[in-house]
Amino acid sequence: MLANIPHLGPLLSTWRGRLIALVVVSQLLLPLHYYFGRRDPHDERFAWRMFSPMRMAQCSPEVRIDGKRFELSSEFHEAWLETARRGRFRVLEQMTARLCKKNPSSEVVLRLSCQYLGQKQPVVYGGFNMCLSDEI
Amino acid sequence: MAKKKRPQRSKPRPARAAARNEADLPTARVVNAPQAPAPAPAFWFGFEVSWAKLLVARVVIFGILALDAVLQVRHAPRYGASDFNVANLGFLDSMGPGRVAYGGCQLAIAALLTFAVFGVATRYVLPVATVLYAWLYFGSQLDSYQHHYLVALVLAIACFVPWQRPSRDRDSGREMTAPSTPVRSWALRLLLVELGIMYLWAAISKLDTVWLDGTTLSTQIVGGLRSMIEGTVGFAVVSVMVIVIELTLAFTVWLRPAWKIAAPLGLLFHLGIVATGFEIGLFAYVMLALYILVIPDRIWRGAAEISAVEMLGKATRAITDSRGQIMLGLLAVVGVPLVVFNRLPHARTLGFLVIGIAVVAMTIAQIKKRRGGAVPAAALAVLMLWTVVDRSTTVAIDYYRFWGGSQRRIGDRDQAERAYRGMLEIEPTSEIANFYLGRILLADGRDPEGLERLHDAQHDEPRRARAFVEEARWLATQGKRLEAIAKAKDAVFADPSDAEAKAFFDSLQGGGKQPNRPKPDDDL
Numbered sequence: 086m087l088a089n090i091p092h093l094g095p096l097l098s099t100w101r102g103r104l105i106a107l108v109v110v111s112q113l114l115l116p117l118h119y120y121f122g123r124r125d126p127h128d129e130r131f132a133w134r135m136f137s138p139m140r141m142a143q144c145s146p147e148v149r150i151d152g153k154r155f156e157l158s159s160e161f162h163e164a165w166l167e168t169a170r171r172g173r174f175r176v177l178e179q180m181t182a183r184l185c186k187k188n189p190s191s192e193v194v195l196r197l198s199c200q201y202l203g204q205k206q207p208v209v210y211g212g213f214n215m216c217l218s219d220e221i
Numbered sequence: 222m223a224k225k226k227r228p229q230r231s232k233p234r235p236a237r238a239a240a241r242n243e244a245d246l247p248t249a250r251v252v253n254a255p256q257a258p259a260p261a262p263a264f265w266f267g268f269e270v271s272w273a274k275l276l277v278a279r280v281v282i283f284g285i286l287a288l289d290a291v292l293q294v295r296h297a298p299r300y301g302a303s304d305f306n307v308a309n310l311g312f313l314d315s316m317g318p319g320r321v322a323y324g325g326c327q328l329a330i331a332a333l334l335t336f337a338v339f340g341v342a343t344r345y346v347l348p349v350a351t352v353l354y355a356w357l358y359f360g361s362q363l364d365s366y367q368h369h370y371l372v373a374l375v376l377a378i379a380c381f382v383p384w385q386r387p388s389r390d391r392d393s394g395r396e397m398t399a400p401s402t403p404v405r406s407w408a409l410r411l412l413l414v415e416l417g418i419m420y421l422w423a424a425i426s427k428l429d430t431v432w433l434d435g436t437t438l439s440t441q442i443v444g445g446l447r448s449m450i451e452g453t454v455g456f457a458v459v460s461v462m463v464i465v466i467e468l469t470l471a472f473t474v475w476l477r478p479a480w481k482i483a484a485p486l487g488l489l490f491h492l493g494i495v496a497t498g499f500e501i502g503l504f505a506y507v508m509l510a511l512y513i514l515v516i517p518d519r520i521w522r523g524a525a526e527i528s529a530v531e532m533l534g535k536a537t538r539a540i541t542d543s544r545g546q547i548m549l550g551l552l553a554v555v556g557v558p559l560v561v562f563n564r565l566p567h568a569r570t571l572g573f574l575v576i577g578i579a580v581v582a583m584t585i586a587q588i589k590k591r592r593g594g595a596v597p598a599a600a601l602a603v604l605m606l607w608t609v610v611d612r613s614t615t616v617a618i619d620y621y622r623f624w625g626g627s628q629r630r631i632g633d634r635d636q637a638e639r640a641y642r643g644m645l646e647i648e649p650t651s652e653i654a655n656f657y658l659g660r661i662l663l664a665d666g667r668d669p670e671g672l673e674r675l676h677d678a679q680h681d682e683p684r685r686a687r688a689f690v691e692e693a694r695w696l697a698t699q700g701k702r703l704e705a706i707a708k709a710k711d712a713v714f715a716d717p718s719d720a721e722a723k724a725f726f727d728s729l730q731g732g733g734k735q736p737n738r739p740k741p742d743d744d745l
Contacts, residue, residue: 092261092262092264095260095261095262096261096262096265099260101265101266101381101407102262102265104381105265105407105411108374108378108411108415109411109414109418112374112415112418112419113418116422116425129367129426130309130362130365130367130370131367131370132422132426133367133418133419133422133423133426134367134422134423134426135367135368135423135426136427136437136438136441136499137426137427137429137432137437138429138431138432138436138437141437141440141441158630158631159630159631159632160303160305160631161302161303161305161631162299162302162303162305162627162631163299163627163630164296164299164302164363165299165305165307165363168307168362168363168365171365173362173365175307175362176307176362179305179307179314180305183305202431202436202437202440203430203431203436
């Protein structure tokens with residue numbers, strides 16, 4: 086059916102044309118995932134959101150193991166902490182997953198507080214035992 | 222329907238095949254007048270740029286990307302630290318690059334892209350560079366720069382561009398390629414469309430009240446540009462202007478008749494980003510380099526006719542078209558010392574590998590009686606690039622400093638010691654390396670060498686108190702109170718403003734409790 090569409094038919098009849106179509110369509114559609122399908126608003130990867138307001142969000146991750154505050158810097162590289170301070174859920178989830186593995190039968194609670202531009206009150210995520218839940 | 226169209230596409234093939242035979246260059250397509258009709262759709266398959274433009278784009282784009290790759294080496298120590306990784310693509314979580322792989326791959330990418338600058342085997346070096354670059358980017362979320370995502374896409378598309386000089390007549394040796402020779406490439410059109418899509422989404426992402434009222438931009442821009450904006454139109458107006466510019470570029474950058482608008486607008490826009498001083502590495506320059514493709518062809522054709530440029534072109538061709546023995550000799554004489562002189566991690570091993578590859582490629586070229594002068598010239602350029610970057614920047618020192626700092630903080634003393642010893646090899650008078658190595662050695666019970674390192678640190682920066690304080694602490698733990706007081710006094714003399722030194726000196730004199738050692742975070 087696509088082959089009958091003017092311009093598109095000839096385009097899709099060669100491997101080069103199909104590659105062009107794949108790149109163009111995927112690049113046009115992929116950023117939609119951020120707006121309609123992504124659970125983490127801080128994760129702006131592949132969405133071409135350079136210098137966006139969300140990029141200016143400042144998050145403070147706090148981890149407690151069995152009620153005691155845990156210093157993430159003692160376990161993870163500073164560069165990962167920087168990513169965590171941007172509120173990247175998946176990074177924080179992997180961090181807590183590692184801590185759960187290292188501390189079996191312990192309670193690892195993650196509380197992520199994020200301050201956004203234009204908002205007076207911070208938004209808080211998590212606050213529960215991450216060893217019982219994979220996602221924030 | 223699709224099958225019926227195939228005969229039309231096959232029309233230009235005999236001419237192309239003949240041209241390939243003449244050129245003996247499989248990656249090049251000679252486009253002689255009259256041109257064979259472009260296969261449909263002509264929007265993609267009929268897109269042409271002049272050879273002059275393509276050559277400038279090749280040299281500048283890959284040159285900047287090669288430089289950027291070497292500069293990235295300083296970030297290698299963050300990769301693989303504590304065996305923790307979260308990839309940009311989930312399935313790569315456990316296959317992300319480590320410190321050694323990241324550093325080595327960035328140098329390899331720089332080498333491959335330098336070969337591309339010289340037009341050497343672009344059909345092979347670009348895909349390899351693309352795979353390495355994609356692995357480094359998609360393999361870890363440590364690289365969160367969206368422009369590195371763009372570079373990965375640009376490199377992937379660039380693999381399909383015929384970057385090498387179209388041809389010269391094999392029998393007569395007559396140059397068949399003029400600056401105005403059109404080169405047809407659908408991949409170049411795709412590259413520009415990709416830029417257009419990026420601008421479109423970038424504009425859409427800014428349709429947000431905190432962008433539109435200028436709040437976001439006002440938190441990002443500092444310095445002179447901030448004062449200028451505040452003193453003129455204000456951040457709200459500039460924020461709206463950014464969206465208008467990005468939308469305009471989204472619909473003009475890939476459309477040849479609109480290049481008159483896109484070229485000046487895009488160049489000014491990205492020059493403006495350079496002026497903001499955003500910490501985005503060389504990205505603004507990469508974008509400016511991509512605009513070489515948007516600047517109308519006649520400008521590049523005109524530039525090629527300037528006598529100085531013509532002379533430069535002839536000189537370059539004389540090197541690249543030669544059999545290459547002279548360049549190979551030069552590579553041996555200059556290249557080997559450059560490799561030995563280089564301090565970047567893994568550069569010596571990779572440097573000799575580059576020389577080896579050049580020698581093998583030259584040998585093959587000699588056997589096949591082909592011109593091969595570009596290969597040793599490119600190899601020499603690789604070694605020069607690495608060494609110039611090493612000696613004119615702090616990349617090598619930063620590499621060891623970041624490595625030592627991160628390992629020290631997460632408690633891996635062995636790795637930290639290796640890092641600081643590596644740092645001292647390239648910078649023996651580093652106070653940072655001597656100080657932290659001294660601390661590690663003292664904590665490990667290797668007192669004589671630890672003290673020696675602290676003395677070196679005191680000598681390296683006599684106005685900095687911490688190495689004196691550290692020695693005073695050690696003396697105090699050994700029960701040598703009077704010597705500790707004397708050393709603490711030296712610390713206060715070294716830097717009277719150092720609160721820790723003063724507090725420690727006071728505590729020793731007063732016989733009170735010694736203050737806790739602060740956590741130094743100033744030397745990442």
